[in-house]
Amino acid sequence: MAADAGLGPARRALAARRRPVLPAAGRDRADPGCAGAQPGLPPAGGAQPRRRAAGAEHAGHRRRGRRGGRSLHLPGRREADPGLPPRRGALDRAGPPVPGLSPVLLRTVRPLRPGCDGLGGPVDVLLDGGRVRAVGAGLDPGGAEVVECDGRALLPGLWDHHVHMAQWALARRRLDVSGARSAADAVALVARRMATAPPAAGEVLVGFGFRDALWPDEAHRSLLDPVTGDTPVVLVSGDLHQGWLNGAALARFGHDGHPTGRIRESEFFAVVSPALQDAPTEAIDGFVADAVTAASARGVVGVVDFEAPWSLPDWRRRIAGGTTGLRVEASVWPDHLDDALATGLRTGDVVEGTGGLLTAGPLKVITDGSLNTRTAYCYDPYPAPPENPLEHPCGLLLVPPDRLAPLLARAHAGGLTAALHAIGDHANTLVLDAFAATGARGRVEHAQLLTGDDVPRFAGLGLVASVQPEHALDDRDVADRLWAGRTDRAFAFASLHRAGARLALGSDAPVAPLDPWIALAAAVHRTADDRDRWHPEQEIDRATALGASFGVVDGATAAVTVGARADLVLTEADPTTCAPAVLRAMPVAGTLVGGRWTHRSGGLRVHRRVAGPTGPGLLEEVALPSGPLTVLRPADPDVVAFEPVPGPGGSEELHPPHWARPWPSGRALAHAVDEAGPGWLAGRRVLELGCGLGLPSLAAARTGAGTVLATDRSAAAVAWVAASARRCGLTVGTAAVPFDRAGDGGARWDLVLAADVLYGVAAADALGTLLPRVTAPGGQVWLADPGRPETPRWLAAAREVWTVTTRPLPGGVALHVLRRP
Ligand SMILES: [Zn+2]
The missing domain is CATH 3.20.20.140 (Metal-dependent hydrolases)
Incomplete structure (x- = not known):
């Protein structure tokens, strides 16, 4: 089939009304x-010159290998200086950002091989200036936005080499009758639409896509009229060469008294088809x-x-x-x-x-x-x-x-x-x-x-x-x-x-x-x-x-190679090997045109290097139900130094910078807070304990909590939370205090948040003592926990004071909600 035949006159008529008629x-x-x-016709002027990437295939800095799970450092034991020189060179080299278009580093992708016969990698791919600038393992992002792609397939972006865009834009709004296997089927679809979502008064209900060549029954106006009444209905065939109209539509389009309601070819193109497209520009x-x-x-x-x-x-x-x-x-x-x-x-x-x-x-x-x-x-x-x-x-x-x-x-x-x-x-x-x-x-x-x-x-x-x-x-x-x-x-x-x-x-x-x-x-x-x-x-x-x-x-089929235009797509499955049904419904994680995102799913984690309060930082988008939340964190947690923090009895301890990573429990708790939404949180007083980077506090502030205080024993940690809040325009108070002093002011809180804090006997005991002191009457404690060994014992003790209910959160995290009985 071809849409062309039916579209020409219709669009021509429409265009003639919409713009000055040119000779x-x-x-x-x-x-x-x-x-x-464009075989044989080299582009004349105006075509963009091909720009070669300067640092093609450069190796860049290797990322340090120590990115694994959380290691439990004992307080007071100083780890050897992580020893990484600050990567100032990389930061400086990025230079000022290109207005409107930041460089993007796609971390850990498997690019389609140039022969399209399989995936390579995993590698990183750096995009800048609208082109692929570098492909290689462990690329230095410099000032680029970093997108964690977790091994997804990366291919050249797809083209549809034959569309009628305005027709498609209109058609996708219409009732789909392409699945009808008979005239009766089509009428049933119309009847359902009339019952569930009838058009506004005076509007035409347009259906599209029927193919009646093999139908056992005959499409006829008399089948439509009983279910459509005064509403004009036009069903357009899948090849756009005919319309099936009810009585109201026949009257509107000058075919009153038409015997069958089937208007074909030139009769259809003359009035009906253009009328259906008659929408303002x-x-x-x-x-x-x-x-x-x-x-x-x-x-x-x-x-x-x-x-x-x-x-x-x-x-x-x-x-x-x-x-x-x-x-x-x-x-x-x-x-x-x-x-x-x-x-x-x-x-x-x-x-x-x-x-x-x-x-x-x-x-x-x-x-x-x-x-x-x-x-x-x-x-x-x-x-x-x-x-x-x-x-x-x-x-x-x-x-x-x-x-x-x-x-x-x-x-x-x-x-x-x-x-x-x-x-x-x-x-x-x-x-x-x-x-x-x-x-x-x-x-x-x-x-x-x-x-x-x-x-x-x-x-x-x-x-x-x-x-x-x-x-x-x-x-x-x-x-x-x-x-x-x-x-x-x-x-x-x-x-x-x-x-x-x-x-x-x-x-x-x-x-x-x-x-x-x-x-x-x-x-x-x-x-x-x-x-x-x-x-x-x-x-x-x-x-x-x-x-x-x-x-x-540039005369060649697009490929993911250095110098290529950064028109790319990230897919969830490998298109060279997946099952045909998966190929047909391929889940798409992200799309870029000239290095600019035109689509990005929540499954891709994004961050960008910026200056932070105590060193190089990353701006990271955390996906939450009501929209991404941008959080600032140290660029490389591995190089954040230990810091002295107040210990029991006025002592001072050197603590490892656990706070510098966004842990799954913090993400999950932020998710739960976001989901609770303003309905529950509006105007409430919220305290976070052991906040680290403060994702839950930021989420609470965004969703409309009245007062939010984020606390952590690390002064550096709360400095980063404050910086995140400033960047997001949120009001979050911060205080550097350990658990045993967090209740000193005597304030009471409607909601106390804590993510992954039961990682040692001392911390667990301090928390158990603190919570009853800081929780307001009728208040709740939301404790997100990834299943620490200490947790069952702690919960058993807590049940003597609190009513505890537990529900699962994303990422294998449990949310324990503590209420006063
Ligand atoms: Zn066509």
């Missing part, structure tokens, strides 16, 4: 836009921004947008308005070819003022129809009953060779490549002929049915086969019927690959979802359910499919 030259629909590949831009965010969350860094008639001005406006999550190659259709040529931009040229995000794409020409509508232009006729012959038995050729060749020649002369939509085998022959005759460069969109003779011509002509593997799965039954006896050369990805053609995978969204993992999975495993794989001999291997899902930069 239109073309007679045919064509869309420029894709630049995933700002509204569409908002929908597109949402769709871009969703694409980023799937690891997409770029799209080739075939939206008609010319999406380049739309994208310039959207990027200026802050929609900066994707690179976009914007195609132009023939009726705006003159406008595109007048800009002087050649395919692949970067549009100024877009931060390198927007490039001019190819000329798009739709030369035939689609399979489902029996309009794809084929050598052999479609099956049809003799009593009901097809008007065009072999499909429809929309742009014959004598019109196509001059169009291509004009684009070629102006530096534009061409993207020619061809689905039937005869249409494919003709577009290949046109490329051969004119010397034009570019790509064939869809290439769904090919003769054996045409397969090798793609490589011979240097053309990209831009294919949408998910269509093979969506259309397998239709193809088995309408292309019976020919399906061995349908969606022939393996044949094309073996013949040397370069493949580019895409979705043709909204025809299939804008999600490259779906396309990847369909290309390597031709079933998405429990059915047999459809023509598995045409599956391609994962390395090929991955390579066909990346962008092309």
Whole structure:
């Protein structure tokens, strides 16, 4: 299927209303836009020069090995000076931060090997200036934001090489009826939506995606009317060539009295389809921004947008308005070819003022129809009953060779490549002929049915086969019927690959979802359910499919190598080995475009080097339910010196800097406090004992506690807590006092927090004495504990004074809540 045929007129009509009409030259629909590949056309001016990283593959400082678990140092025993010289060199070398874009160190990733045949590493990857600057073990972060990736896979960011972005943005808001296996199914989906989330008065309920070629029953207006009443309802077919309307919608769109409610082809394109897209520019831009965010969350860094008639001005406006999550190659259709040529931009040229995000794409020409509508232009006729012959038995050729060749020649002369939509085998022959005759460069969109003779011509002509593997799965039954006896050369990805053609995978969204993992999975495993794989001999291997899902930069397929553009995606599973179902639904941990995060899951821990109160610090984002909390901590706990702190009876002891690490119990307790939220904490007085870095105190202050006091026997520790609070704009009081003096002021607290403090008999006993003195009547003690040996005995004693309840927290930590009986 192809969305193009239905989109052209609709978008053209919309665009004509939305912007001044520029002199239109073309007679045919064509869309420029894709630049995933620009074979043969080196970018003219405007392309960004490739910058080589200076410190390529440098080894950097080795991190010290001592990063393991907590070692129990006995108070009073001084450990040998850790002896690491302060890493001032590294800090200084980073220099002033680049405005708006900090360097990023991806710690411990497994990068996809350049051949896409497996993962390397684990290594660190340093990004700066929008490029990969260094790849190696133990890289020095300098002033970079450090992201702990814990061995996740790192690959070039994914491209969807064929989308209709505004259509997709609208479609993803609509009722999905693609799963309907009958007209009755579709009606049931509409009825459910009417019952649960009916449209506002006057609005049209739009459903999208039905495929009725194999339905056992007939779609008809009379099925919809009983469940929809006065609400206009339009269901749009998955190939966008027809609408199924209820009575209210027929009346609204000038088809009152229509016998069936099925409005097809030109009748549909003339009024109904444009009306459904008739939203104000700002509204569409908002929908597109949402769709871009969703694409980023799937690891997409770029799209080739075939939206008609010319999406380049739309994208310039959207990027200026802050929609900066994707690179976009914007195609132009023939009726705006003159406008595109007048800009002087050649395919692949970067549009100024877009931060390198927007490039001019190819000329798009739709030369035939689609399979489902029996309009794809084929050598052999479609099956049809003799009593009901097809008007065009072999499909429809929309742009014959004598019109196509001059169009291509004009684009070629102006530096534009061409993207020619061809689905039937005869249409494919003709577009290949046109490329051969004119010397034009570019790509064939869809290439769904090919003769054996045409397969090798793609490589011979240097053309990209831009294919949408998910269509093979969506259309397998239709193809088995309408292309019976020919399906061995349908969606022939393996044949094309073996013949040397370069493949580019895409979705043709909204025809299939804008999600490259779906396309990847369909290309390597031709079933998405429990059915047999459809023509598995045409599956391609994962390395090929991955390579066909990346962008092309500086003439080469993107890869994770020094100097490469930092368009990257971090995945939770290894795409070269995971099960097909995992590949299809690949969990994405993070996405970067030009070294800038466009998506980052809470699973990635982030920190950044800054100056701290007693030495180099790290700003670390701690993921909490209501949002990340930024905490400041010593950059390297291993080099924080012991410090003298007050001991029992006025003595002084040297204590190891346990406080300098964020321990799991502190994180878990902060999580619990955050989850309790203002509902419980608002206005309460909160005391933290043995606060260390003070995560729970900071979380309590953020969630609206009235007064928060963070205490620790280490003066250095509370200095860091105070610094964190200042950075976050939170009010947290601090005091350097040991347990046995924390109650000296006589204050009482509604909530007493303590994380992992039962690590010695003396500390446990001091705490047991202290808690009843500092807890207000009706107050609670929240004790987070990772299961220290002392804990059971301590809790047993505590139960003589308190009612204790216990619940699990994240990270294997238990929360013991103590209340006065
Ligand atoms: Zn399309």
